[in-house]
Amino acid sequence: MLTTIPAASATYRRDLGDGLILRWSTAEDTEKIAQLCSMVFRNKADEPTNEFMLYWIWRLMRGDHPVMGSGDFGVVEDTYKEGKPIVACTCLWRQNWEYEGVLFAIGRPEIVASDPAYRNRGLIRALFEMLHARSEAEGHLVQAITGIPYFYRQFGYEYALDLGGKRVTYLSLIPKLKEGEFEPYTLREATVEDIPLVMEYYNRRRTASIVWTDVSEDYWRYLLEGWKAQPERDKTDSLLMIVDATGAPRGYVFTMVKRRDKGLEVWAIDTAAGVNVQAVMPSVLRALQAYGLQIPTSKPDVEPLSEISFMLGRTHPVYDVLGDALAPFQERPYAWYVRVADLPAFIRHIAPALEQRLAESMLVGYTGEVKLNFYQSGLRLVFEGGHLESAEHWRVPIYEGNACAGFPPLVFLQVLFGHRTLDELQDMFPDVWVNAEMEVVLKTLFPARPSFVLPL
DSSP states (O other): OTTTOOEEEETTTTEEEHHHHEEOOOGGGHHHHHHHHHHSSSSTTOOOOOOHHHHHHHTTSSSSSSSTTTOOOOOOOTTTTTTTTTEEEEEEEEEEEEEETEEEEEEEEEEEEOOGGSSSHHHHHHHHHHHHHHHHHHHHHOOEOOOSSSSSGGOEEEEEEEEOEEEEEEEGSOOOOOOOOOSSEEEEOGGGHHHHHHHHHTTTTGGGSEEEEEOOOHHHHHHHHGGGGGGOOOOOEEEEEEEEEOOEEEEEEESSSBSSSSEEEEEEEEETTTHHHHHHHHHHHHHHHHHHSOOBBBBOOOOOOOOOOOOSSSSSHHHHHHHHHOOOEEOOOOOEEEOSSSSHHHHHHHHHHHHHHHSSTTTTOOEEEEEEEEESSSEEHHHEETTTEEEEEEOOOSSOOOOOOOOOOTTTHHTTSSOOOOHHHHHHHHHOOOHHHHHHHHHHSSOOOOOOOOOO
8 A cells, every 4th residue: 555654754655646646755856846846936937947946956955955855855746647747846844943942843844836737636735744744753843834825824824923024225325435434344255164153143133032043053054165066056145244344253144146136135134242233234235235236137137236125024123223214115024834733742842931931920930720712622721830730732611611712723823923912813803812810821921022033
């Protein structure tokens, strides 16, 4: 039988009917996966294949990428068709996130593609079942994906964390260097010797975020060195150091190496402790303008550079410094889809963070039960002296219902990850409610605060 092997296994195969076989990839599938993805990820049917996607697949499947290997694409192969093409696929990445200092591993589905001729046949659902099985077998308590609107709700995901958000500086607004003055700060290419400083600068803001992407030294090293295996096609991003007039590093900028439109995108920027960001930014803006003007474009007909997009989340010190005068346009964040299949297990894992919130609040030493009704299921938490004693699945009894709050299925994830306040959800959903006694407990355990989760 094709289905007796666990879905997480590299040798798993499942017959989907009509010659379609669901399985895990091997290195030999690289070209077929690249062909499918470069065809699917286009804006128009008459556009040429997506060259960036081709290169990206080749790089991911080469075997040296820090988030996946050549066997981590789930694929659907049409064995009845000549050449046995791959007609649907997605891959599983591994990352580490933190929840207020508590590290946890996530599985991240990425590059979800299906041939238009094979859509509406449940292929992506089958692929996600297989990816979830492998992710959970590896101990991931959470899966998360950046993706198109609504679609991934079908597979148990909820929008629960900010994704993106930007402020835009137009080149015409960048202050000019006064005649006779020298730039106090400039940019240079980062090297592997800079990695400890980059990590220090990046992690300075981790405490301001409920959820934070833990970026390992290996990942930073890959960012700086991995592209050198095939330099003509592998480099997709650039890490630049902000240095002062003496050449001493004072921060870094994470940006693109090819411009796709009229804007230069900046994905991260952080500085050393004690640096006056307001004094640094005019030089950085001028340096980014010069950098953006000299890098290549993805196509010959790309518009001239006219703006710099700082894609730094909902809040950032750079936004405060730029203000409306230098960054008049802003775009709200989209959101990460998040899936937590075993909510009690995740709650138990992040118990130190919840206990710390109680210890620093007016509910220090809290003892009591928190019973949440999710209508199709529920959650029961027991605290004793400020410590989480148990977290378990729970259902409201038929008679004498004693839940203290209610949330539609999955909506609680928005509270858990600090994406929305309890008050905001009550305004949005009539079936979100909380009794008076429990309101202060829930607001203490699950405060709302923006998170910046860098999508690697």
